[in-house]
Each structure stands twice: as structure tokens, then as C-alpha cells.
Amino acid sequence: MTAGADAPDGRRRTRGSGASTVQDVAAEAGVSPMTVSRVLSGAQHVRPELRERVEAAVLHLGYHRDENARSLRRRRSGLIGVTITNIANPYYAGLQRGIEEVAARHERRILVGNSNEDPVRERQLVGDFVGRRVEGLVVVPSGQGPATHLQPKALGGVPLVLASRAVEGVDADTVLIDDVRGAYEAATLLLREGHTRIAFLGNRVSVFTGQRRFAGFRQAHEEAGVPVVGELVRQGQQDVDSAREAMTELLALDDPPTAVFTANNRNTLGAIRAIAVAERDRSGAGGRRQTRVVGFDSFELADLSPVALSLVDHDAEELGRQAAEMLFERLEAAGEDEQQAPRLVELPVRLVEDVARL
Amino acid sequence: MTAGADAPDGRRRTRGSGASTVQDVAAEAGVSPMTVSRVLSGAQHVRPELRERVEAAVLHLGYHRDENARSLRRRRSGLIGVTITNIANPYYAGLQRGIEEVAARHERRILVGNSNEDPVRERQLVGDFVGRRVEGLVVVPSGQGPATHLQPKALGGVPLVLASRAVEGVDADTVLIDDVRGAYEAATLLLREGHTRIAFLGNRVSVFTGQRRFAGFRQAHEEAGVPVVGELVRQGQQDVDSAREAMTELLALDDPPTAVFTANNRNTLGAIRAIAVAERDRSGAGGRRQTRVVGFDSFELADLSPVALSLVDHDAEELGRQAAEMLFERLEAAGEDEQQAPRLVELPVRLVEDVARL
């Protein structure tokens, strides 16, 4: 103690710095700070009597070890950074839950940021996380513009796992849904049922999953020898309302589609609404058969859909768990000399024809 | 520089500690660490020339300031702790998004933990967050057992806001939905329509919102002079399936209810399923009128319900925003002498009679 024993404005050890420290606990227990540290780390070589005194002091003072200072010294923050494009989307909520579950099992916490599909925001979040010395990152990339912020150099060597979407030019561990196969199976189902005019409703073309799902859709057509009908392909609907509008337009065509493949749950919901409304208006008169829907992703109450519906189902929590597991495998392999090449995992999907069985 | 210029095991400045430090940047720019710190904090009083040198060095080294060490010295972590009972529930996902939005606006990050409705886990999470020196906490309490871990003493003075549920014996800022009024209005609607045998489907009695919603339900009955029918009250369904079973039982009664109030979206979904199935089985024969449903909470695709439905709607994101705003108001008022008493805010609900207008 050299200087600054008392601040001139009189705040000191009352509400000043707030939390108590090892020093305080040590003083209260009549031991050195080191002994306190040992007790808190569950060390073996402490006399039971001292241990009890320390534990009593901890309880008495309501002491919480400063994990911040601790991680500074130990060189591991116990933190995993997670950026998601939209947490409010139930799918990504499940993803986050999966990540959190695995992180908790490894005694880590997650820092979560919403990128809002905005690459600039994503860059800020990742930069901040790196500054906070997260031990690893799980990113659902917004996937537009250059991804320099996801390059190893920008990450300062922090391991990265991409979830749900890949990014061109970024060589990182990646966990995806088997989008191509799911879309392929969905389209094949419709083609087998005899449909030849099948509409496609999907995301913006720039969205990775959107591209892949369209690829599967097209592939199924090629194999069946049925051409994809250009005027029935609508890409760019990011929310339920625009999907509904797109479907309504399609239904109003002179030669409307007899079936539709919707490439995500936003578009499925929009399509169902449009079809249900059209149905209601025709009130069974026209005699035209109801438009058939097969959609990617599942959603609550799907089994009560007023429209004939099949779904390509997959597990968001599992996606999150896998991503987190891959990250921790990287962390554990960090000491080794030979670094593994980035891995790509594609999780299986399940085509549910009868949605009541979801 | 006294000692420790080189570790005996030869790892040093190669891949050793990994990230570069202010020291490195200072050396590279030929200035003192303090000048680097000033530049990074956007300080005014630095010669442009030096500033440029520093900025170049930062870029060159890919330097990220260590927010951990920084917060140790500055005594503010820039972190807000959030515990939620179940992130996978879309409602709480929205809540989290609201919190994150406000936190981001205040340049804070959120640490998120899933308590899984488990008080023990909640206690661990809160303890860890306090140890990480979060500046504040937003908790959706699991609300069973004693809540000693939410007492000011256990929190070491960290401000707390309870969201969605209150906790007996905990005097903290709280943001709730106006559960009582919502349930009251829902029940009143049904009573006005002439129903006198109204079922109630709700949460476990121990869940705070469940109690409040039952209170509103009962109050409406009292005012209308209609008794609550005991055999039609089912509390304890925590998921869709058990809710469906409960509703199925009610429909099988000799004198089944003509309407049901469901106290949350799990129960609403279950009730709708049960009614839809019963409907289908009778296939319009019996001539009995369809059971009317009014539910608390909204959900996707509600407008396509096969059963006549009204809902008590409210905004999860707004709840999250309000909770976070209250927290930051506390933080800003932290310096002042007089501490405000804990505040209770109840957010309004909206009775949507025609669900197509949601």
C-alpha cells in the first residue's frame, strides 16, 4: 500500500468496488490469498481446518471469484461466441439451444449476438468476440459480401465452425443440413405423384441454403426427364407475407401449378395461407384439385394444415450440438502438431409424407 | 523488463501466447503502450502522425484489444447475463432477441444460459454470471423452491430484472404480461357469448403465470355470476401432448364443456388438436356444436386453425426490450444516492377475436 489509501470523495470499501476479493476472504479467514485460491480450485493439500475457515468466509462475504481476472491469468476465457442471423426464428432458437447444451457440458458459456443477416453487424460481433478472447466461434453466416472477417488471420487463430450455411473462400469446419438431398426427395415425391408443373418458392438466391435446395429440386426434374417450368420459380421471399403474395400470383396464372415445393418454413407458411384462402373463395365450386404442397423445414401445428402437406424434416438442436462438438474437438486437438483439414458434415433429413406422423 | 525474457522451453512469440498485445503494437509503432491505448479509445490529444503509426501497426498485427483485461482495469465488463427457462420456446426466443437488441444499442453483449426450468441450474448460471462480473442480469425465473440466489446479497449488488414471471420474496424490477386482465377478458368474451361450462387448461399450479391467468379466469366468472366448474379445470399440462390428452378427456365427459380457455400456447395447441380429431371422428354427424377456444399467447399459423379461435396476444420482443431498458435505467442511476424502489411493469395484452386479423 503506497498511495491512494482513501479516495477524497469518501467512497471506499462501502459500495466502492462492490465485490469482495481473495484478499478479503483471506483476511476474514486468517490465511493467505493463496490458500483461498487453493480451496476454491478444490485443491487437495489444505488442512481441513483452514479449508473450513475459508469456506465459511466465502459464504459470509458472498464471495464470487472473478472469472474475468481468473481467465486473464489462466489464458482461457471459458467463453464461446455465437452469432446467429435471427434468434427469433424458432429454427435458430433450437440451434442455439443445441450449442448451449454442449457448451454447458464442457463448462463453457455462450456469448450470443444477432447479426440480422447483416454482414457488417456480423463483422462487428465476431471482432468483439475475438477481443473478448472467446475460445471458439460458431457462426451462422449471413453470407453476403466478402468474408474477410472469417479468415483465420482476422480471427487471431480462434477456431471457427460454420453452422447451417457454408461460405465461399472460408476453409472452416462446417455443419450443414443435407439440403440437396432433401429438396431432391421432395421434388421426386411430387414427380412420382405425376405432377409436371411444380412451383418453387424459395429464399433470395444469395442465401446458401436456397441455392442448394434449388439444385436438388432441379436435379430431381432432370432425372425424371421433366423440365423445370421457369415461370413457376419464385426466389426472393424472405418472409411469410411475400411468400403468400408469390403463391397467390402463381395460383392466378392461366395454367397454375398443380403442386409446389417450398424451400423453407417461411415460404411453406405463405403458400399454405394463399392456397387456403383461394380454396375458401372457390368454395369447392370450381372442382379444380387442391394444390399439393411439399415443404422444407418443419413447424408447429403442421399436422393441422388445411392443405395436403408433406415435409422435409430436420433437427435444429442436433445441428447445434454437432457444430459445438466439432468446435470442442478442435479445441482439444489444439495442442497437437498436425492440424486436421477442415471437415464438412451434412446432417440427414427425413421426408415425412404424412404430416400427422411428425 | 526485469526477468523472464525467454522461457526455457523455447516457446515465445511464435505461437506461444497467440494474440498480440499493446506492448507489441507500441513497439511496432515506436511509441509507449499508453499512446496505443489512447488511440484505441479514440482519444483527442494524440499527434496525428503518431496516431497513424499506431493504426498502421494495429492493422499490420491484426491486433484485437483484450476486452477481458480491459474490463478488469475499467471495472465494467460490458456483459449482461440472461437466463431463460427454455430458449427453444419461440416465445422466449423473441424475448431474448428483444434483450439483445437493447443491449447491443448500449454496446453490451449478452451471456445466455438455459435453465431448463431447473432452479439448481439457474442458481449455477446466476452464480457464474456474477463471477464473470456481468453488469446486470435478466432472469426468467424457473420459480420453484427458495430463491436465495436471486437475493441482493447473493448477487453481490448486481442489478436484476425479472422477466415474464415474478418471484415471491424477491424485490427486484419486474416486467410481466398483464396475465390477469388477459385471462379476464378471454373468459368474459366466452361468458358474453353465453357459455356457462367453460373448461380451463393451464400450466402447473406452481408456475407464476398459470396462477395469474387462473385468477383472471375466476374473476370473470365471479363478476358474471357464473360458477367455475371444478371438473373442467385442468392444471399441470406443460406440453402439447398432455394438453391434448386433457382436452380429449374433457370432451368425453357426459356433459362436456361448450368452450375452453387455454392459458398458454402449449395448451392451446393441444386443445385444438383434440377438438380437431374429435370433430373429424364425429364427421359432422352428431350435430353437437364445435367447442369454442380462446387461448393465451399467439402462435404461427393461428389464422389457419381448423377450430373457431380467439387469442390473447402479446409481444415477447417488447417484453425483452422493456426488461433490458429497465436494467439500463438502473445502471445509469447506480451512482445516485437515493435508490429507487423496485418497479413492476405490466405490459398490455390484446384480445384478438378474429384470428385472421392477427
Next chain:
DNA sequence: TTGTACGCGTTATCAA
């Protein structure tokens, strides 16, 4: 078994 000395990376304070 226990304690002492020092360093982790940063910034507040004060002196130049």
C-alpha cells in the same frame, strides 16, 4: 502444507 513474488494485458494517475 503454506506463503511470497511476480506476471497476465490493460488503463488511471500523475509527472514531464
Next chain:
DNA sequence: TTGATAACGCGTACAA
């Protein structure tokens, strides 16, 4: 305007 010094709270290494 810039730099030296100390301190934030903790853990490691080593000495007692």
C-alpha cells in the same frame, strides 16, 4: 502531448 508507474484480481512457480 507523451510516458512511467502502479494497480485491477487472480494463479503459477518456487521458497519456506
